[in-house]
Each structure stands twice: as structure tokens, then as C-alpha cells.
Amino acid sequence: MKTLRLFTIIMLAVLVLSTWAPAPVYAKGSNTLVVDLAKIKLARLRVTNKTGGTLYVKFSGPFSYSFAATSQGKTTFTSVIQPGKYTVTVTSSACNGQLTYRRKVKGGTVSLPPIACKH
Numbered sequence: 001m002k003t004l005r006l007f008t009i010i011m012l013a014v015l016v017l018s019t020w021a022p023a024p025v026y027a028k029g030s031n032t033l034v035v036d037l038a039k040i041k042l043a044r045l046r047v048t049n050k051t052g053g054t055l056y057v058k059f060s061g062p063f064s065y066s067f068a069a070t071s072q073g074k075t076t077f078t079s080v081i082q083p084g085k086y087t088v089t090v091t092s093s094a095c096n097g098q099l100t101y102r103r104k105v106k107g108g109t110v111s112l113p114p115i116a117c118k119h
Contacts, residue, residue, distance in 0.1 A: 040082060042107065043107050043108055044077055044108075044109050044110070045109075045110050045112075046075070047069050047074070047112050049069045049072050049092075050115060050116035051094045052072070053095070054069065055075075055090065057089070058088070059087075061084050061086035062082065062085070062086075083105050084105055085103075086104075087102055088101040
């Protein structure tokens with residue numbers, strides 16, 4: 001009976017200590033890109049909306065960005081676009097179809113030609 005009691009106490013002690021011990025962690029390699037945004041020159045987008053509706057601009061490339069210009073005329077968005085080669089897709093709520101541009105962004109201002117609907 002003493003052996004059973006001793007065995008039970010030892011098993012309880014092992015269980016309690018094992019819950020306090022750090023669990024093994026298996027790290028998986030990550031391909032994340034760590035970027036110091038203070039050192040990168042970000043670009044801003046400038047568009048001229050002459051569509052009569054909302055102008056939607058989507059950047060696809062190393063990063064993705066979406067913009068919507070609701071007002072007519074020139075709109076300049078804040079500097080958020082990181083450098084790289086992008087495909088720019090432009091659509092409007094007032095027009096059918098889309099326009100596609102290719103742009104290499106280095107910083108500064110990315111300007112698109114004025115966008116108007118053909119009626």
C-alpha cells in the first residue's frame with residue numbers, strides 16, 4: 001500500500017511539474033519582409049476624376065493598394081505606395097469597362113491621365 005501511495009505522489013508531482021515546464025515550440029521559417037518605412041521613399045497617387053461618379057484605382061504588384069476618389073477634379077492621396085512595379089487598374093461607378101496602366105514607382109507622385117467616360 002505504501003508503494004502505491006508513493007507511486008501516486010510521484011505521478012502527481014511529475015504532472016504538476018510538467019505543466020510548469022516550458023512546452024517545446026517548433027518555429028516555421030518565415031518569408032516576411034521587414035522594412036523600415038522611415039528609410040523608404042513612399043509615393044502618393046494623384047488622379048483627375050472627370051467621370052461623374054466615384055473613381056476606383058487599384059495597385060497590384062509587390063504590395064496591393066486601393067483608392068477611391070469620390071469628388072470630381074484632382075485628388076491627391078497620402079504617401080503610402082512603396083517602391084516597385086505595379087499594374088494599376090482604374091474603374092468608375094459611372095463608366096463601363098476598365099483601364100490598365102503599368103507604372104514603376106520610385107517615390108514622389110504617381111499621376112494618372114485625367115479619367116473621363118465616353119458617352
